[in-house]
Amino acid sequence: MAVGNDDADERYKAPALDKGLDILELLSETEEGLSLAEIAKALDRSPNEIYRMLGRLVRRNYVVRTTADRYEISLKLFGLAHRHPPMRRLVGLALAPMRRFAREAEQSCHMVVYDRGSGVVLAQIDAPSYWGLSIRVGAHISLLNTGSGHVLLAFVSDAERAMMIEERVAVPNETWPERFEDLLAEVRERGYEIRPSQQTAGVTNIAVPVLDAGGRPLAALTCPQLDRLDGGPSPSREAILSLLLTAARDISAAAGVE
Structure with missing residues (x-):
């Protein structure tokens, strides 16, 4: 070569x-x-x-x-790769698609990567209007009780998933979901997860994977979707999912894996 x-x-x-x-x-x-x-x-x-x-x-x-x-x-190379992921480059590639999503979906979104036993929020884009849910960049989130965690676990191999769960860092009030393996299989089959938040009332988490050329997740892209109660026009949940999937594909393409 x-x-x-x-x-x-x-x-x-x-x-x-x-x-x-x-x-x-x-x-x-x-x-x-x-x-x-x-x-x-x-x-x-x-x-x-x-x-x-x-x-x-x-x-x-x-x-x-x-x-x-x-x-x-x-699995040593897998572990090494996740100790120092190319976070800065990934953020740089993701910001434009994430901003476009937030503008068109009228919702906030954040990107989560796996790092040494937990999900870490790598980037956050606020909704364009005065309402929305913001997740702090750098926050460590549960692999078990979040849409981002489910996506990160669902699209890796069985061996990688076992390693991730074994080195999992527990967060406060974390619980094992019922039928967890079935849940992850459903996420993998659909290619996304739509599920009520287990942390915040009134929020529906829509999470999709950002995949590399081998179909492994580089990150999870998640929208904590909020419904408007004032009757104002806003995209449907299905439209928001479509916009989020497009954003994830755009990030993958920018990373040169499509």
């Missing part, structure tokens, strides 16, 4: 690093793991070369050796 000047690439090659990255990339594409011989054959390298590198990757917990003497990628 040459990038830029070929001579410069040759001058600054790091064969051991390339070998380790080749192994990680290969294992990331398999579900049941590979044997030493299968890895060596796929990478066109000798088993001795691969064995030493695999030993280091296992020792550093990037790769797991199973009882069947096969090698699988661990």
Whole structure:
């Protein structure tokens, strides 16, 4: 995979690093793991070369050796990726679609990412009128009792979900929803969640995922929707959902994943 000047690439090659990255990339594409011989054959390298590198990757917990003497990628890279996500760039890409949503839907919205056991509010756009619900940027929210948390959990793999729940940081008054796995399956099937807020009366949370190229959630985009009581014109809940889905797709496209 040459990038830029070929001579410069040759001058600054790091064969051991390339070998380790080749192994990680290969294992990331398999579900049941590979044997030493299968890895060596796929990478066109000798088993001795691969064995030493695999030993280091296992020792550093990037790769797991199973009882069947096969090698699988661990969740360590997943954990590392979420310790320092590219928050500033994601916010920069999201602000324009979020502002457009708020203006057209006449509702506020916020974006939540997963970070070390909880959802974190990364960006917030207020409704254009004098009424709306605002969520503080930087606030940590429940994975179990919020639309954003449900979306973040629903669109990851079973292994990732188990890891996220295991390292979950509990928030005050948090409770396990009934039929939680069924709830997440419904969110995954529909592609969004519309559910009364479990924190604030009169609020309906509409939450959708911002997905990467592999279908994993970069973030959750959520509108704490409020109904007007004065009879003034406002978009329907269905129209608000459509606008929110469009905003999420626009953010994904801006991030270069569509």
